[in-house]
Amino acid sequence: MSLQVEKLENNTAKLTIEVAAEEFDKAIQAAYQKNKGKFNVPGFRKGKVPYAMIEKMYGAGVFYEDAANSLIPNAYADAAVESGLEIVARPEINVVQIEKGKAFIFEAEVTTKPEIKLGKYKGVKVDPVDATVTDEDIQAEIDKVKEQNSRLVAMDDKAIENGDQAVIDFEGFVDGVAFAGGKGEDYPLTIGSHSFIDTFEDQLVGKKVGDEVEVNVTFPEQYQAEELAGKPAMFKVTIKEVKVKEYPEIDDDFAQDVSEFDTLEEYKADIKKNLEEQKAQDAEREKESNVIEAIVKDSEMEIPEKMIEAQAEQMLEEFAQNIAMQGMSFDQYLQFTGGTVEQMKEQVKPQAQARIETSLVLEAIVAAEGIEATDEEYKEEIAKMAEQYKMEAEKLEGYLSEDDQKNIKKDICAKKAAKFAVEQAK
Numbered sequence: 001m002s003l004q005v006e007k008l009e010n011n012t013a014k015l016t017i018e019v020a021a022e023e024f025d026k027a028i029q030a031a032y033q034k035n036k037g038k039f040n041v042p043g044f045r046k047g048k049v050p051y052a053m054i055e056k057m058y059g060a061g062v063f064y065e066d067a068a069n070s071l072i073p074n075a076y077a078d079a080a081v082e083s084g085l086e087i088v089a090r091p092e093i094n095v096v097q098i099e100k101g102k103a104f105i106f107e108a109e110v111t112t113k114p115e116i117k118l119g120k121y122k123g124v125k126v127d128p129v130d131a132t133v134t135d136e137d138i139q140a141e142i143d144k145v146k147e148q149n150s151r152l153v154a155m156d157d158k159a160i161e162n163g164d165q166a167v168i169d170f171e172g173f174v175d176g177v178a179f180a181g182g183k184g185e186d187y188p189l190t191i192g193s194h195s196f197i198d199t200f201e202d203q204l205v206g207k208k209v210g211d212e213v214e215v216n217v218t219f220p221e222q223y224q225a226e227e228l229a230g231k232p233a234m235f236k237v238t239i240k241e242v243k244v245k246e247y248p249e250i251d252d253d254f255a256q257d258v259s260e261f262d263t264l265e266e267y268k269a270d271i272k273k274n275l276e277e278q279k280a281q282d283a284e285r286e287k288e289s290n291v292i293e294a295i296v297k298d299s300e301m302e303i304p305e306k307m308i309e310a311q312a313e314q315m316l317e318e319f320a321q322n323i324a325m326q327g328m329s330f331d332q333y334l335q336f337t338g339g340t341v342e343q344m345k346e347q348v349k350p351q352a353q354a355r356i357e358t359s360l361v362l363e364a365i366v367a368a369e370g371i372e373a374t375d376e377e378y379k380e381e382i383a384k385m386a387e388q389y390k391m392e393a394e395k396l397e398g399y400l401s402e403d404d405q406k407n408i409k410k411d412i413c414a415k416k417a418a419k420f421a422v423e424q425a426k
Contacts, residue, residue: 003079008109011304015108016096017079019071024104031066064098068106076108086113089306111306118364119298122424126290129283133275141271142250145258152243159206160242162192166204167241170215174233181225181335182233186240197338204237213237222343224334288418291425296357299364303356311352312345319344363410365417373412381408 001023004016032054037047039054054062072093080087091108098104152165160166166189172182191201198217207213215235223229248254255267320330334340365371379393386393400408 001075001078003082005083005085011112011114011302011307013083013085013110013112015076015079015083015091015110017075017106017108019075019104021101021103024067024071024098024102025100027067027071027104028063028100030070031063035063035066060100061098068095068098068104071104072106075106079108080110085110087111088113089304089310111304114301114303114307114360116360116364117300118361118368119295119300121295121298121361121365121368121421124291124294124421124425126287126294126425129286129290131276131279131283133272133279137275137279138268138271141275142268146247146250146254147245149254149258150245150247153246154241154243156209156242158242158244159208160191160204160239162205163190163245165190165241165243165245166207166239167243168204169238169240170235172233172235174228174231179228179233182235195336197336200235204239207239209239209242211239213239220338222340223338224331224340284422287425288422291421292358292361292418295361295365295421296354299357299361301357301360303353307356308349308352309345311356312348315348315352315355316341316344359414362414362417365421366413369417369420371413371416371420373409373416377412378405378409381412 001020002018006014006016008014029051032051036049036051036054039049039058040046041049041053041057044050044053076091076093087110089111091110094107094109096105096107158164168187168189169185170183170187172179189196189201189204191204194201197219200215200217203215204213213236215237216232217235218232219225219228219230221230248257250264252263255261255264259267259270261267261270316330323330323333334344382397383393386396389396
């Protein structure tokens with residue numbers, strides 16, 4: 001493989017990658033061996049058609065695409081390392097030359113990490129963060145516990161109100177035809193949660209157990225299922241149960257049920273103590289966030305759009321993993337909320353940009369201050385990870401690639417840079 005690197009404007013570069021003719025011809029033969037069973041030619045058994053016959057019937061380039069697709073990933077990966085560039089987004093691939101007996105040449109246009117002109121990062125002034133615990137804070141915490149200890153009680157004769165839970169069967173129709181994914185049985189729907197589209201929940205208010213309701217809604221114009229986008233729909237809904245929340249009295253008995261204390265006053269005192277510790281930690285995090293934000297504002301950098309898009313996609317992947325742990329697929333989430341992937345991506349782009357800016361600023365502070373991760377700090381981080389994954393530290397470390405180890409040390413340095421900036425702040 002040979003490589004040419006051309007730096008372009010706006011943090012982009014073009015890698016021209018040449019794979020030797022011999023390697024390309026091998027890839028063509030591999031593609032032939034993989035796909036020859038798909039060709040039916042009179043006079044030959046399936047899978048026994050000679051390469052020359054297939055080439056004659058279907059053209060010289062019949063296996064070029066498969067051959068190219070097998071070569072590009074590794075060739076690009078090697079070229080990316082050899083280039084020495086810090087590439088921050090997926091490349092755009094363009095094939096320049098593809099012909100049997102000749103070198104395979106393709107271009108990869110890549111986005112590179114932007115340079116940053118670090119602003120003032122020592123002695124940054126930020127407003128103090130109030131960490132006072134109020135009576136309202138204590139009451140809010142008690143209300144959370146009260147909510148957790150509430151119970152749903154079935155009320156057969158009650159008309160549905162906001163906040164109630166309705167257990168329903170439903171089936172959706174568009175133009176009189178039932179559509180995929182529009183049917184459910186024994187679905188617990190909290191009225192007022194806005195987990196269903198449009199005015200679905202509103203139309204159930206006032207209904208009772210046994211009622212059969214026709215709910216009319218309109219799907220959003222940007223709905224993720226294109227065949228439903230913007231269309232009116234009718235749902236046949238049967239109310240099977242109506243449940244209301246019943247809350248416990250807030251007294252000494254409540255304190256004894258939910259804590260180790262005998263009286264409500266003792267319980268409140270413990271809540272205050274815990275809230276003070278939590279608020280102190282939150283205040284430290286907020287101060288760090290404010291300090292970093294101030295440094296970002298005083299620094300100069302231009303973030304490429306593709307870098308923001310890549311970060312936004314990663315954030316969506318993290319979100320999808322989180323909701324999957326709660327038993328819901330990303331597609332189900334989009335269906336229930338009426339959103340699309342593109343809409344969500346646009347929504348998280350400001351956060352994605354902020355995350356990138358923070359990372360670049362911290363990297364710049366690490367470089368400016370010569371911050372390094374010590375062996376002891378690295379071992380401590382591995383130990384924390386091992387405890388999280390319930391593994392032995394040595395075994396976990398054995399699974400880590402060189403890049404994994406570099407990223408762990410990089411994160412340690414970033415945390416130390418943030419701490420340094422906060423300690424220097426006024």
